[in-house]
Amino acid sequence: MLTLxxxxxxxxxxxxxxxxxxxxPARAQAxxxxxxxxxxxxxxxxxxxxxxxxxxxxxxxKIVNDAGGVHGRKLRYVYEDTAYKVDASVAAFxxxxxQEKPNLYYGDSTAFSKTINPELERLGSAIMAGASFATExxxxxxxxxxxxxxxxxxxxxxxxxxxxxxEKPNAKVAFVHSDTEFGRDxxxxxxxRAGELGLKVVETIVTPPGSVDVSTEVLKLRRAAPxxxxxxxxxxxxxxxxITQARQMGIASRWxxxxxxxxxSMVQQMGEMADGFMGVMxxxxxxxxxxxxxxxxxxxxxxxxxxxxxxxxxxxxxMLMTEAVKRTLDGGQELTGKxxxxxxxxxxxxxxxxxxxxxxxxxGNSIPVGRIYRxxxxxxxxxxxxxxxxxx
Amino acid sequence: MRIASAKESYAAxxxxxxxxxxxxxFAALLAALVLFPFAADQYWAFLACLAAIxxxxxxxxxxxxxxxxxxxxxxxxxxxxxxxxxxxxxNRLGTPFFVNLPLAGLAAAAAGTVFGLPSLRVKGLYLAIxxxxxxxxxxFVFANWDSVTNGVRGITVPPATLAGIALxxxxxxxxxxxxxxxxxxxxxxxxxxxxxGRAFIAIRDRDISAEVLGIPLLRWKLTSFALASFYAxxxxxxxxxxxxxxxxxxxxxxxxxxxxxAIIVGGMGTILGGILGAVFMTLVPEVLKLLxxxxxxxxxxxxxxxxPVRTVVFGALIVGFLIFEPQGxxxxxxxxxxxxxxxxxxx
Numbered sequence: 001m002l003t004l005x006x007x008x009x010x011x012x013x014x015x016x017x018x019x020x021x022x023x024x025p026a027r028a029q030a031x032x033x034x035x036x037x038x039x040x041x042x043x044x045x046x047x048x049x050x051x052x053x054x055x056x057x058x059x060x061x062k063i064v065n066d067a068g069g070v071h072g073r074k075l076r077y078v079y080e081d082t083a084y085k086v087d088a089s090v091a092a093f094x095x096x097x098x099q100e101k102p103n104l105y106y107g108d109s110t111a112f113s114k115t116i117n118p119e120l121e122r123l124g125s126a127i128m129a130g131a132s133f134a135t136e137x138x139x140x141x142x143x144x145x146x147x148x149x150x151x152x153x154x155x156x157x158x159x160x161x162x163x164x165x166x167e168k169p170n171a172k173v174a175f176v177h178s179d180t181e182f183g184r185d186x187x188x189x190x191x192x193r194a195g196e197l198g199l200k201v202v203e204t205i206v207t208p209p210g211s212v213d214v215s216t217e218v219l220k221l222r223r224a225a226p227x228x229x230x231x232x233x234x235x236x237x238x239x240x241x242x243i244t245q246a247r248q249m250g251i252a253s254r255w256x257x258x259x260x261x262x263x264x265s266m267v268q269q270m271g272e273m274a275d276g277f278m279g280v281m282x283x284x285x286x287x288x289x290x291x292x293x294x295x296x297x298x299x300x301x302x303x304x305x306x307x308x309x310x311x312x313x314x315x316x317x318x319m320l321m322t323e324a325v326k327r328t329l330d331g332g333q334e335l336t337g338k339x340x341x342x343x344x345x346x347x348x349x350x351x352x353x354x355x356x357x358x359x360x361x362x363x364g365n366s367i368p369v370g371r372i373y374r375x376x377x378x379x380x381x382x383x384x385x386x387x388x389x390x391x392x
Numbered sequence: 393m394r395i396a397s398a399k400e401s402y403a404a405x406x407x408x409x410x411x412x413x414x415x416x417x418f419a420a421l422l423a424a425l426v427l428f429p430f431a432a433d434q435y436w437a438f439l440a441c442l443a444a445i446x447x448x449x450x451x452x453x454x455x456x457x458x459x460x461x462x463x464x465x466x467x468x469x470x471x472x473x474x475x476x477x478x479x480x481x482x483n484r485l486g487t488p489f490f491v492n493l494p495l496a497g498l499a500a501a502a503a504g505t506v507f508g509l510p511s512l513r514v515k516g517l518y519l520a521i522x523x524x525x526x527x528x529x530x531x532f533v534f535a536n537w538d539s540v541t542n543g544v545r546g547i548t549v550p551p552a553t554l555a556g557i558a559l560x561x562x563x564x565x566x567x568x569x570x571x572x573x574x575x576x577x578x579x580x581x582x583x584x585x586x587x588x589g590r591a592f593i594a595i596r597d598r599d600i601s602a603e604v605l606g607i608p609l610l611r612w613k614l615t616s617f618a619l620a621s622f623y624a625x626x627x628x629x630x631x632x633x634x635x636x637x638x639x640x641x642x643x644x645x646x647x648x649x650x651x652x653x654a655i656i657v658g659g660m661g662t663i664l665g666g667i668l669g670a671v672f673m674t675l676v677p678e679v680l681k682l683l684x685x686x687x688x689x690x691x692x693x694x695x696x697x698x699x700p701v702r703t704v705v706f707g708a709l710i711v712g713f714l715i716f717e718p719q720g721x722x723x724x725x726x727x728x729x730x731x732x733x734x735x736x737x738x739x
Contacts, residue, residue: 042699054696080681081699086642087442090635091678094562095435114548114637122560136545179535181544181641 034070034325034335036061036318037102037126038079039089039112046084046108048235049131049260049310054079056314057106059302064322071329075322078102086111093119102126103335104321106314110134110181113146120145120337127324127340129317131310133259135185138366145337147344147365149317150282151391153182156258157190157230159280159370159389164228165197174203174226174253176217176242183209183233202226207238214238218245221253229253235260239277240270247273254278263309264382267375274375278385282370283312283355285382293354295319316355320362323347358388368392406585408578425574429566437562443674444573445630450654450670451580451663452623457652458660459584460616461596462511463519466504466526468647470621472534473500474628475638479547480540482632489552489559489568489633496629497622503530504621511613515599527645534640546639549632559633569630576623581663583619592616596661657713659720668721677706 038057041050061077069075078100080092089112096102097119105120107113107130114136120128121144128146137143138152151159164171173194177183183206191201203224205217221229221242229246231239234257243255257279261267264285267274284296286307299307299315327343328335349359360367368391373382399405409415429437453467474496481492507526511519534541541547551560552568559565583589591612594602603609632638650673658669684698717724731738 042696043703047700051696079695080685081695081702083677083703086635088677091435091438091442094438098434111637111639111641114546114639115635118551118560118636181546181639184544 032073033076034073034104035096035100035102036075036077036104036106036321037093037096037100038077038106039082039092039108039130040079040106041084041108041131042081044083044085046131049308049313050081050084050108052308052310053106053131053314053317055303055307056311056316057318059299059311060315060318060322062302063298070322070326073329076100077318079106082108082112084108086115090115097123097126103325103340104128106130106317107132110137113137113143117143117146124337125335126337127321127344129321131313133366134181135189138364140364143365145341147320147341147362149313149320149367150259151280151368151370152366153186153232153258154189154193155366155368155391156280156282156370157186157232158193158368158391160228160230160256160258160372161190161194161197161199162389162391163280163372163386165199168227170198170200171227172200172202172225174205174221174224174229175201176205176207176221176229176231178209178233179206180209180233186232210237212238212241214241215245218242218249218251221246222249222251225251226253228256230256230258231261232258236266236269240273243270243273243277256280259309259313262373262382264380265306265308267382268377268380270375272377275377277375278372280370281309281373281382282367283309283316284357285309285373286312287381288354291354291357295353295355298353312355316352319352319355320344320347323350356388358390408581408585422574425570429563434562437566439675439678441562441566441569441630441634443671444569445627445634446651446654446670446674447667448573448576448630449624449627450651450658451577451666452620452627453651454655454658454660454663454666455580455583455592455623456616456620458655458662458665459589459596460592460613461515461599462508462613462616463516463652464523464617464620465520465645465648465652466507466523466530467620467624467651468643468645469527469530470500470504470507470624471628471631471647472530472638472640472643473503473621474625475632475642476534476541476547476628477625478629478632479549479638482549482552483547489554489629493572493626493629496632497625500625500628501618501622504617504624505614508614508617508621511617512610523648524645527648531640531643534643541640544640546637546642549636549638551636552633562634565630565634569634572626572630576626577663577667580623580666584663588612588615593661653710655720657710657720659722662720662722664725665720665722668725672721676709677702680705 040054041047057077061075064075078096082089082092089108093116103126105126105128107116107128110132113130113132129149133148133150133152135152135154137146137148175187177187194201203220205220207217239261255277262279262281267277288296324340324344327346328339333339344362348361351359356369358369360369369388371384371388372386374385376383397411409418428440449467449471456462456464477496477499478492481487481495507523510522514522535544551558559568591607594607595612599609654669654673655666657672659665680702684694684702687694
């Protein structure tokens with residue numbers, strides 16, 4: 001009998017532990033706080049961006065709260081590390097949704113944005129943006145409560161192609177992309193778009209994710225002899241290997257990238273090879289002090305060291321979300337996902353304080369604006385190579 | 393102290409639970425599983441479902457690797473087959489989940505049987521490499537068979553429905569996932585009371601001797617692959633209903649390694665090992681996150697600074713278990729039980 005009692009005690013302890021864990025009481029929500037939840041990849045392959053995004057969101061939330069909040073209500077940023085794994089991101093979402101009732105949410109990947117969409121609509125109390133610029137998400141009918149703080153990948157290509165068509169009509173273009181959802185995203189549609197602009201897509205090269213040996217691909221590129229080569233679906237590798245080998249073979253292409261391969265510190269890691277590397281960037285760089293940019297000045301004041309483009313992305317996302325909340329409350333409406341999104345879509349010619357160089361509008365789920373920047377190896381900076389390009 | 397449990401018949405000797413106390417504990421566990429979702433919020437219900445899905449897949453792998461001795465790194469790919477099967481059946485035929493899930497299992501079993509063929513010639517590390525091929529081939533098929541799998545974009549899965557109710561929250565899905573998990577675990581446990589299970593164990597212990605004893609290796613090795621893949625397929629089907637989007641990137645090779653790690657940490661060749669290992673691997677990262685989160689009120693930057701440390705701690709825990717308890721968590725559990733049985737004497 002004694003044995004049983006002791007076992008029961010053990011079981012009781014276990015059950016109590018389970019209950020304590022299971023029934024973790026929702027943290028008392030401070031009256032009227034507006035919660036911005038986040039599945040942020042602080043570890044894992046996307047940590048380089050996650051840490052920047054986190055800093056950007058935190059800083060903007062601090063700026064808003066220091067200025068008295070939105071309609072007197074404080075913003076509260078609640079986040080979890082996801083290691084860039086979908087199941088961990090969904091777990092974080094469920095946790096934050098159950099315990100904090102967020103009205104705003106930042107997601108870390110395309111897969112997460114797609115996975116959580118039905119739940120987001122079911123909850124109906126929040127809008128979401130995130131690190132994904134997937135073309136698929138830029139569809140207000142399918143993703144009515146989501147948006148992205150920049151152009152989608154197809155629009156990024158659109159901006160690059162328009163620049164190319166202006167610089168060199170009838171140019172030959174090659175696409176090099178990774179064999180991932182991210183890499184394949186804009187390729188098919190952009191090939192058509194290039195045709196419409198009078199450009200010729202002479203080669204499309206697919207590389208397996210994580211591949212670094214690109215010698216056979218470079219040979220293909222040499223045969224195709226493009227004037228411009230656009231990389232997509234990479235952060236850094238294998239872009240430097242490509243450019244190094246291609247230069248050795250005397251390929252005279254210009255090299256271009258999209259948002260995630262355009263951070264200044266990343267590009268400068270390529271060293272001499274970075275010279276002339278170009279790409280599309282929807283935000284201004286940290287160090288850009290041209291003209292009126294009060295927000296950039298504020299960021300430099302808050303953080304004296306260089307902040308990545310991911311930081312700018314997080315910062316602007318938080319800014320647009322806050323603006324949506326402000327407009328919803330201005331209209332005397334309840335903070336529901338639908339109202340927030342409708343308020344977000346009223347943003348016309350909005351001044352981002354210099355984060356984006358032109359006033360922006362968000363008619364749908366994206367902001368189809370960007371500018372071409374070029375790496376200047378002497379200055380170790382990305383410098384503007386075009387004016388701001390807005391797609392209709 | 394428990395002195396002994398007398399067995400008076402072969403049936404009693406073979407019984408899954410050999411004493412009334414054990415049966416009562418099992419009933420208590422079932423009752424706890426029934427009550428759990430009412431006590432838990434959405435986050436814990438989510439984790440419980442995720443852990444249950446992982447337990448099913450890990451148990452499948454345990455049948456193959458732990459009991460039959462065939463190392464496989466294809467488990468996640470077979471899960472993918474199950475998930476795609478459910479996604480297709482839901483979208484194209486709209487058949488109910490209780491039809492789709494077994495079909496998902498069967499589809500995965502068929503794939504598993506094909507990829508199990510090399511096991512007739514190769515063993516150990518060689519077989520592991522051969523099964524990695526399954527991962528790559530199936531990933532390629534998922535990513536490129538556009539007309540069926542919708543390519544890299546994947547397929548969105550409508551929620552499972554039961555009597556007109558959409559099972560769209562972890563709380564509702566729990567009532568499908570947990571019973572399926574319990575049933576499949578009971579099935580696996582019972583399997584090793586039959587000829588089939590014993591044939592698997594004989595093959596694991598020495599395949600040549602098993603063949604000499606009259607166990608056809610072709611048949612039973614492939615059966616083992618089929619069964620393991622069936623478990624993976626059902627787990628994948630549940631996964632599809634749970635996450636509602638199936639893409640080629642949902643089932644990477646690393647997930648297969650996760651299952652292998654789960655059964656090694658839990659204890660290969662025991663049903664309990666698969667359960668404990670999968671639960672451990674699923675929940676410990678979350679528990680570590682809770683610990684990091686607990687210091688956040690006093691140290692606001694804790695999540696940023698401690699997150700990488702958390703990953704290291706998780707890795708160190710796995711290494712620690714392997715060194716100090718190579719037989720896995722199941723063995724620790726047994727030792728604890730033994731200590732209680734023999735109390736007040738020491739083992």
